[in-house]
Every structure is written in structure tokens, then in C-alpha cells.
Amino acid sequence: MKRIYEKSVISRKLSLDHPGIRLMFAFCIALVMVVASSGMSHAVPSYATSFKSTYPSSPLSSLSIVSGQPGNLCTVCHGPSGGSRNAYGSAYANAGHNFKNIESQDSDNDTFSNIIEINAGTFPGNAASKP
Incomplete structure (x- = not known):
């Protein structure tokens, strides 16, 4: 029974439903966008x-x-x-x-x-x- 509990805790922590993971995912996406746009120069x-x-x-x-x-x-x-x-x-x-x-x-x-x-x-x- 203990192993089932440990497995469910681990899978829940890695799920995107966890607020910390969602925040980290959003931060990574924002960082990628900033880095990608910085190489575009300022040409308009x-x-x-x-x-x-x-x-x-x-x-x-x-x-x-x-x-x-x-x-x-x-x-x-x-x-x-x-x-x-x-x-x-x-x-x-x-x-x-x-x-x-x-x-x-x-x-x-x-x-x-x-x-x-x-x-x-x-x-x-x-x-x-x-x-």
C-alpha cells in the first residue's frame, strides 16, 4: 500500500495541475519568447x-x-x-x-x-x- 501512495504522490507532483509546475512552465515559455525575440533586432x-x-x-x-x-x-x-x-x-x-x-x-x-x-x-x- 505504501508504494501505491508514493507513486501517486510522485505522479501528482509532476502533473501540470500542480501550481508550481504551471508557474515554472509559464516562466519557461516567457523566457523562450524573450530570448527568441531578442535576436530579431529592432527592425520594424x-x-x-x-x-x-x-x-x-x-x-x-x-x-x-x-x-x-x-x-x-x-x-x-x-x-x-x-x-x-x-x-x-x-x-x-x-x-x-x-x-x-x-x-x-x-x-x-x-x-x-x-x-x-x-x-x-x-x-x-x-x-x-x-x-
Whole structure:
């Protein structure tokens, strides 16, 4: 009789009906979601759409807005593998997410203003990318 009791106690403790297990399960799910979303960078598709509508004739506007696709429009404000903002992305954020406000700046300090680089199809946040 004692073994049956021990077995039922063990199975009950491992059941999702136990409040502690449910709490731990919810915490693990939340942790996985936070970790998974942290690698998504801060790219926002509406910003890419805004870039395209602000600069429709820029060669950069022909880039895909699909995240994770090599050479996508996200790389205008982020590095080649996504992640943190580059200098242009930071300037855009600091300017209230208004591309026109930073056209005359040279975000990557390569001697070309952002608008010259945008019109030439080079990346205004990458000093190695010049018209």
C-alpha cells in the first residue's frame, strides 16, 4: 500500500495541475519568447515602408523588406546580419523616426551626406559603402 501512495504522490507532483509546475512552465515559455525575440533586432517593417515611400527613386528602395533575406532593406539602418542599429539607424531614431530630418547629416562619417548616399544607392550607415 505504501508504494501505491508514493507513486501517486510522485505522479501528482509532476502533473501540470500542480501550481508550481504551471508557474515554472509559464516562466519557461516567457523566457523562450524573450530570448527568441531578442535576436530579431529592432527592425520594424513600417520603417522600411516609410523609407521606400520617402525615397521611391532610390536604388535602396528596390531591396526586399523581408527580414532575414540577404541584402534586405533592414541593412540600411542595421548591420548586414541585423541586430543593433548602425549610425544611420541611430540618427533616424534620434530624429523622431523622420528620414528627412537627417538627410543633410553624414551618419557614417565618410564625407557623403545621407541623401547623397541614398540617391546613389549606397548605405548611409556604412562608411565602407560610398557613392
